[in-house]
Amino acid sequence: MPVHLVNPSHLSFGVGVITPRWLFVLAAATPASHGQPRLTDETLEPFDLESVAPGDIVGVGIHTSNALRGYEVGTLARARGAVVIFGGIHATLYPEEALSLGGAHAVVRGDGDVVWPLVLDHAVRGTLQPIYEAGRIDADQFVSARWDLLPNGRYMWGSVQTVRGCPKHCSFCSVWRTDGQKPRQRAVDAVVDEIMDLRRRGVRFVALADDNFYPVTLADLALAERHGQAGRYEQLRALRAERFELMDRLAQLPSDMIFFTQITMEAAEDAAFLEAMRRARIKGALVGVEAVTPEGLKDVFKSFNDVGDALVARLRVFKDHGVHVLGSFIFGLPSDRPATFGATADVAERAGVSFAQFVMLTPYPGTVDFEAWEKKLGGEVAQIAGVPITRHWLIPQAQRPRVFARHPVMPPDEIRARTQAVWDRFYSLRRIWARSKCTPTLRARLAFVLISKLYRQMYANTGIATDSARVTRANRWARLLAKPCQRLFAAGPLPSN
Numbered sequence: 001m002p003v004h005l006v007n008p009s010h011l012s013f014g015v016g017v018i019t020p021r022w023l024f025v026l027a028a029a030t031p032a033s034h035g036q037p038r039l040t041d042e043t044l045e046p047f048d049l050e051s052v053a054p055g056d057i058v059g060v061g062i063h064t065s066n067a068l069r070g071y072e073v074g075t076l077a078r079a080r081g082a083v084v085i086f087g088g089i090h091a092t093l094y095p096e097e098a099l100s101l102g103g104a105h106a107v108v109r110g111d112g113d114v115v116w117p118l119v120l121d122h123a124v125r126g127t128l129q130p131i132y133e134a135g136r137i138d139a140d141q142f143v144s145a146r147w148d149l150l151p152n153g154r155y156m157w158g159s160v161q162t163v164r165g166c167p168k169h170c171s172f173c174s175v176w177r178t179d180g181q182k183p184r185q186r187a188v189d190a191v192v193d194e195i196m197d198l199r200r201r202g203v204r205f206v207a208l209a210d211d212n213f214y215p216v217t218l219a220d221l222a223l224a225e226r227h228g229q230a231g232r233y234e235q236l237r238a239l240r241a242e243r244f245e246l247m248d249r250l251a252q253l254p255s256d257m258i259f260f261t262q263i264t265m266e267a268a269e270d271a272a273f274l275e276a277m278r279r280a281r282i283k284g285a286l287v288g289v290e291a292v293t294p295e296g297l298k299d300v301f302k303s304f305n306d307v308g309d310a311l312v313a314r315l316r317v318f319k320d321h322g323v324h325v326l327g328s329f330i331f332g333l334p335s336d337r338p339a340t341f342g343a344t345a346d347v348a349e350r351a352g353v354s355f356a357q358f359v360m361l362t363p364y365p366g367t368v369d370f371e372a373w374e375k376k377l378g379g380e381v382a383q384i385a386g387v388p389i390t391r392h393w394l395i396p397q398a399q400r401p402r403v404f405a406r407h408p409v410m411p412p413d414e415i416r417a418r419t420q421a422v423w424d425r426f427y428s429l430r431r432i433w434a435r436s437k438c439t440p441t442l443r444a445r446l447a448f449v450l451i452s453k454l455y456r457q458m459y460a461n462t463g464i465a466t467d468s469a470r471v472t473r474a475n476r477w478a479r480l481l482a483k484p485c486q487r488l489f490a491a492g493p494l495p496s497n
């Protein structure tokens, strides 16, 4: 039975920034007896339903914000006679939803790598169970992606995961609960092989799609030692050594390769680690700054971050080691005040972050924040388009609120408008041009400007704006900017040996 895998999106930009890794991993886990899986990433173009014949299998992977579009795809595919199977983080959290609203015959909860062939076998035999509990597999069972199915010239970055899970417990994040707090690190050889596979195909920019690239801190090691936990100390030390081994190997890859990852701010304490990142050409990292006040950090259980001048100094350490920071900030925390917005933009500028994203606090299911929010609302849940806001992902995109919890001093529109203003300020042409000085040549400076503008159109204007004309305009701009940006990232392929 032919297999289609669909990554849903309500907006298509023609070109994608980062490859949706799950598509290529599940493709690799699909047995050859099903033929070549057909992959559709709707951030490039919408799924062609005409390509689905009765009896085909359609796998849909969803996170919370694209779940509604995923349900539409599943329902339409089922109506054409397909066998529909859901997976991904949102389906893991709400399997019943995919069954009742998404036309799913079956839902996989957890990692799909190992269970997928079994599910396909059941689909062929007609013995599908409604729910498969795949759980968390060990790192040595992670399947390497099939990059031979990568469409040519459509993405700027490939994505290779090196570790899954995060030992922290931030209140707005579900990773530590779904992926677990125990880091599951892939073997260095498997990671490097995949990266080289991408490079041979002309991809020289690779996102290390990890929850947290720095899973063992110096503080963790010191604590284990102080408490006389010899076994734990040894385990942490081995994990850390493996990180260095990986970075040493990355340093030996073709010198035009560039990496990007996600990391906690604690890495700033660890000069040896940052130096290894420099040698490995990990030139960028998304750092979750979240808030610039102690109250804000307390709101999100992230007291391990710094504030004020210490925060600026810490972020600067990354730059001093050649790692550009994409700072991630959250607005709408209960302790935020009107002055917080300007203060946050000031910190981002003073700290010299190269890129920044300013997201509005969204209660994502599976998080501590979500549970507290749902409990607090009790029986008094407002509805939009007939959907309770505690199921906000089911509200049609155009009507979906951008701010969810009642704020002690600011109405939702004020939070949204102030957030938009911070994006506008940070990504003004004058400021982008000033920041672009961090690049070596005029060509690189122009590339920096183009990418900054694209980033802002894709993430801010289509995500925060409530005005549909602005969203349409932003989408058009993003489509225009995306193609030349993609060309800037592409490289010539390398021979296979």
Ligand code: B12
Binding pocket: 018, 019, 020, 021, 022, 025, 026, 059, 060, 061, 062, 063, 064, 065, 085, 086, 087, 088, 089, 090, 108, 110, 111, 112, 113, 116, 159, 161, 164, 165, 173, 174, 175, 179, 208, 209, 210, 211, 286, 357, 359, 364, 365, 366
């Ligand atoms: C790398 C990453 C990014 C990158 C790249 C995104 C990309 N294009 O790939 C960047 C930084 C751009 C990013 C952005 C965002 N991200 Co992100 N991201 C990740 C991260 C760390 C890894 C994703 C990944 O590649 N995993 C590797 C693949 C193989 O794993 P997987 O997708 O989970 O798939 C496995 C299973 O879920 C399952 N599966 C998946 N689909 C299917 C389908 C079928 C049919 C089956 C059977 C199984 C199956 O099998 C797969 C193999 O085991 C995840 C955390 C995580 N651990 O997943 C967060 C995560 C997905 N992101 C998250 C969020 C919130 C976002 C943002 C909204 C953040 C923001 N506020 O801007 C944006 C949204 C961007 C977008 N529109 O997609 C949340 C989603 C939470 C939720 N409930 O939906 C996560 C879980 C992290 C978190 N903090 O909680 N992200």
Ligand code: SF4
Binding pocket: 166, 167, 168, 169, 170, 173, 174, 175, 176, 211, 212, 264, 288
């Ligand atoms: S936000 Fe980052 S540091 Fe916090 S639990 Fe999630 S992955 Fe870990």
